[in-house]
Amino acid sequence: MSVKAFELVPAVERDLLMGDKARINIECIECCGKHLYVGTNDCFIHHFLLDEATSSKGKLIYSSQKLLHKYLGLKKPVTELRAASALERLIVLCDGIVFLVDMVTLETVPSAAGGGAKIRGVTAFCINENPVNGDPFCVEMAVLSSKRRTVQIYMVYEDRVQLAKEVSTPEQPCAVSVDGYFLCLALATQYMILNYNTGASQDLFPYNSEERRPIVKRISREEFLLAAPGGLGMFANAEGVSQRAPVNWSESVIGAAVCFPYVVALDESFITIHSMLDQQLKQTLSFRDGHILQDFEGKVILASTKAVYVLVPLPLERQIQDLLASHRVEEALILTEGAQRNIPKDKFQILHKRILQQAGFIQFGQLQFLEAKEHFRKGQLDVRELISLYPLLLPASSSFTRCHPPLHEFADLNHLAQGDQEKVLRCKKFLISYLGEVRSTEVVNGCREDVDTALLKLYAEQNHESLLDLLASENSCVLADSVPWLEKYHKYFALGLLYHSNGQDSAALQLWIRVVDGDLQDSTRSDLYEYIVDFLCTSSNLDLVWKYADWALLKDPTVGIHVFTRRPASKDQPELNPDDVITYLGKHSRALLLYLEHLVLERRIQKEKFHTHLAVLYLERVLSLLSELPANEEQLTKARERLQAMLRESDLYRVQFLLVKTENCEQLLLERATLHGKLEEHDKALHILVHQLRDFPSAEAFCIWASSCRDSAYRQRLFHLLLGVYLDGSVPGSAPSAAGSNGGEMEMAAVDLLNRHGEVFDAVRVLEMLPEGWSLQLLKPFLGRAVRASMHACRTSQIAVGLAHSENLQLLHDRLKERKKPILISEKKGCHLCHNTFSEPSVVCLPGGVPVHTHCVAQRARDSPTKRQLTNSSNHT
């Protein structure tokens, strides 16, 4: 639990004071700047000049030079010495008398004319370091006397002392300390605080001063340190409240002082040093014949009976480092933080950060990652300090060098783990999570590259799933450094991503292609081929697309063609010219077909070239299937369906061109019929369908298709045409009942056609066309419908006539009603034309029942001769 917080340095050696005179002892000391005064039991005062120097080893040493010694002439020990430097006086207590001595000459100051410079019967006195009166040439002093139960307050001047106040105490006081108006007193059985101005008192706690020497030590403004029962050092403020926890020194303490953050106490054989921050005993120094411990302006001076020493605090930083060196992180931090108010703010911050970082590394070394992380965070650690522990993680290009002096004792991770691979792994896991957390914060400003590269390496090495996330998002990984690592761990897909984010798409593609082709092993993506296609598809670099599409198409044309067909249409994406693509796809027939389908069927590009090309490709496919032996019926059917659909639905391809191509092929009659249909050569088409193919349903379907976007007259014409073809083909004169023969078949078809699509036909013309001998029975459905339709039309028109008539009547009725309304005129009403009032009952009414003078109307009629008179005269009043 120990810290080296102080060092005991000799200041005045024995021989300088008393030489070999054994009976002479030190009784009291006073230090004021460099001036050290020592009072002895043989009534001498010795005056030394104390010089501070630093030894070659960097240690503080003191050398003292004796200036003077003076016998006071009382033959009694000098009990107490206090300097009043502003007055150049020493206040001396000797033989129960307080008197003044010149600080330089040590001559006793004679009493001034007006008042004495001596106080008699004194047992103890103390100086008020926080005096209430503002006079700099006056020192305030509290005095205890042997006879009275009082405390006297004196003002000490250059040449006299003057009683200012006297307060009584409940018991005989035996020790006193003062701050402002507050006296802190040790009485016979207790301590108390006494306000000498108001007389108010506050008991602190019981203490038997006869049994054990009391201590009342002012440690700061209105705060005192007291010896308490049970070997405690208790703190109490002027209100009688303890604001700090006590320290446990020893039962027989002679003197105590505070040298922040430590309480230093002296007993007969030891100096004990406790921290006020955690109450713990931090250091013990053995000290024989200890007699005096006092602090003077922050300097702690001790004396044995024979010699004087200075207790030199080691620099705070050194103490903290010592604590850290023994891995006492908690204490080191307490000490650092406790020192906050004693160190300038900016200096403190630097120190605090550094200690936090060091603490973090100690905990890191003990694999206490949670705590370590917290300290790294609070200490704003440059993460590279941590990264640099891991061999090879920092990129070669990094400018980082570890801070000096080093923050930790580890050479690297291997040194730290001492070959324990489990430890190494845990440290790596920690770094992964730590870097992952900080990489998006400002902590990594200025070293983003180092952090990202390190993270990439760790991810690759640990086969970590976040590798791809890192590379797919914005990152600063250094390419040169990352390539070998990713290669080493076969992370080719990731490497490709890195190339990509570095603008080297070509390199990325080459690498991925090698993986797909099996030259390199990386199982990151089983669908890497599709990924590449996708990549090309979205790539804005057309050169790349042209370069690698070939490979993709060779691999699988159906997927590979996506390079061209799935390019997202956007403004910043350069367009591919379809003609170029078609040229490019020349040798990839399958892909070409897919591409054309994409253009024609999906994108519906209305360009003759593409349509013709696609139709030709369909045709060629059908032709090639036809030439196969044995024929693959299923494929053939499919291919023909496609061809037919194309021929039917597109209006752009060059019909003639295709017609020529199908000319010699007897198997493609249906297609030819369609082509003729496109050319509006319906008779040819129907001829093929009816006579060559004898496919009547198709013939019918043809009529419907060919007239699908036309008016009903067009359709009618087609159906009549078909009917004609049927009738021409039948053997004239024979009854249609004779099924089986060619002619009979046609007749049946004609009958079916009529019966099924009767509504399309012009029944009258049909009747004219039909051969005489046909039975009514056969045509009954057709005729029935025709008659019904004609009846229907007739009746519908009769209804329409009736309705129109009734509407007309209704209007007539309304008009009459309107006219019958009376039109009122009086002498007060004015004519709408001349605005004069009416004087006689006969007026003329304008349309809408507006009455006007007859002469006004006449006038108007005269003025506009072209206008026909619209008015009706009325005699109503």
Added chain:
Amino acid sequence: MPDVSKMKKPDVKVVLLGDMNVGKTSLLHRYMDRKFKETISTIGGAFFLKQWGPYNISIWDTAGREQFHGLGSMYCRGAAAVILTYDVTNWQSLAELEERFLSLTDTALQDCIYALVGNKADLTDQQAQLAQDPDGQPQDQTESRDRTDTLLSACPTPPDSPASLSGVHKQVTREDAVALYGRILHYKGLDEKSSLPADKMCFETSAKTGFNVDAMFETLFDLVLPSILRKRNENQRSPTVDLEEYREVGSKRSRSGCC
């Protein structure tokens, strides 16, 4: 670990009093560090700073040993709450509260509140054996859970009297504590009706399992808040007129006036 931030001035003081060995230090450890660990008998005293919302509460752990008895009054000076702690397995520890410790609280604030806390309830009550502390040391929890398990299987029906687990007898009942609370109020010259009820201010806790520990401290903190607020107000009282405050008083008045 004592709090370094003690340089901050605490807003209010809470003091733990009670005979040695009753578990004052253990209660504080449990509450502050969420752990039950080895203690040594406290020397002198120690204190902790607890952040409670925007306030700093200083909690003083005093030494129960006779030797340090004299310091008690000083620790209690200005306290807003005093936790009088006894050990439920030790009748004398309750008696000492009345004989020795109660008079120490004379220096506490006028409106100081008092809580009576019977610790080590885990030794006498099954209920207190179940660890309550959600973030306590897992080791502790399993330990106490294991014990409960064996215990439950060992006695399928709960024992008739709550006493005698692990051979220790409950020497202080809740009624004893409630009665003492009444006498404390009497000693303080407080009216039972206008004071906090014994029901609310008598606790049985276990620093070992964490039973009722948070509840006890936090009930007290909530009760001392008014004291903190008042103290703040006193400190802030300044020669400048606070218009806001004035208006509030005025509006309150008018509100009461209209009803």
